[in-house]
Amino acid sequence: MTSSLLRPRRRIHEDTVDRRVVAGSTAPTRILDWPDRRVTALAERAANTASARHPESVENPGKVENPVSTEGTMNAQDPSIAGDAVRRVQVLRTAHRLIATAVRPVYSVQDERPTSQVLRLGRGSCSQRLAVLEAVARASGVATRVRGLLLDGAFWYPRFPHLRRIVPDQVVLAWPEFHLTGPSTGEHPMAHWLTVAELFGNLDELSNGPGGGFTNTGPETLFEALSRTAIDWDGTTLCPTTDARTACDLSGYVLADLGHFGSRDELFARHGQTLCRVARLVAEPVLGRHSAGAR
Numbered sequence: 001m002t003s004s005l006l007r008p009r010r011r012i013h014e015d016t017v018d019r020r021v022v023a024g025s026t027a028p029t030r031i032l033d034w035p036d037r038r039v040t041a042l043a044e045r046a047a048n049t050a051s052a053r054h055p056e057s058v059e060n061p062g063k064v065e066n067p068v069s070t071e072g073t074m075n076a077q078d079p080s081i082a083g084d085a086v087r088r089v090q091v092l093r094t095a096h097r098l099i100a101t102a103v104r105p106v107y108s109v110q111d112e113r114p115t116s117q118v119l120r121l122g123r124g125s126c127s128q129r130l131a132v133l134e135a136v137a138r139a140s141g142v143a144t145r146v147r148g149l150l151l152d153g154a155f156w157y158p159r160f161p162h163l164r165r166i167v168p169d170q171v172v173l174a175w176p177e178f179h180l181t182g183p184s185t186g187e188h189p190m191a192h193w194l195t196v197a198e199l200f201g202n203l204d205e206l207s208n209g210p211g212g213g214f215t216n217t218g219p220e221t222l223f224e225a226l227s228r229t230a231i232d233w234d235g236t237t238l239c240p241t242t243d244a245r246t247a248c249d250l251s252g253y254v255l256a257d258l259g260h261f262g263s264r265d266e267l268f269a270r271h272g273q274t275l276c277r278v279a280r281l282v283a284e285p286v287l288g289r290h291s292a293g294a295r
Helices: 037-053 079-102 115-121 126-139 151-161 203-207 264-271 277-286
Strands: 145-152 172-180 193-195 253-259
Touching: 037 079, 037 115, 037 126, 079 126, 115 126, 115 264, 126 145, 126 172, 145 151, 145 264, 151 172, 172 253, 253 264
Parallel strands: none
Antiparallel strands: 145 172, 145 253, 172 193
């Protein structure tokens, strides 16, 4: 049993996808305040580390595995474009690893906290750490946008087994996407969008990795899990396991697809955060310091 008492009253129950073409942006926002020195320093470190670890992506991009999903396959006949995509993805992968190390996972409920503050505090929720990754991308010249998903609060039951009555019945999730420069594969001018779930490989490849799917238990959050397993909100992927609790298909928790937004700021401005303002003020001092996975 979840609770509807803690969520914003103005929440829109929307079960259709907004079909607007959203181009994304590299511009800073209130949340993605990437001109801050903490964010730019992280972006520079990610770029330098990626260059040192993967010099082959600069010297011979044709020999590097194409990281782009099948929905945004790059033109293999243009190595300069493919090489640029490879370099950008290597930087984002490196930034993900740096964030996972530098920002401790907690149960913060302030989704609109600026990324510079998350880095200053050294702790953040899954949503906040995804925002940091977006900010680093924008600081690196990669446009980002988010897909808004309305999830069933039951998805978080494993983390709060004794507090189910106060778990929100609906949770707004901002799922990032990154734009990779290249020729369009069709008529759509923005064909090359890489979801954060595909940052470390396509979903079919990730679903065959060891350890099964994401269980939403223990210290691993969605942020860490996407680097080792498929996180599929659309029901197209299944982990090769007989245990339903470790499935990669998480589409059963999606109540509504809210469409794409130019930034998470726009998503939260339209649909609100998961908790109402009063609930956030009360919960943040406790949950905002509580490590993910701790009881």
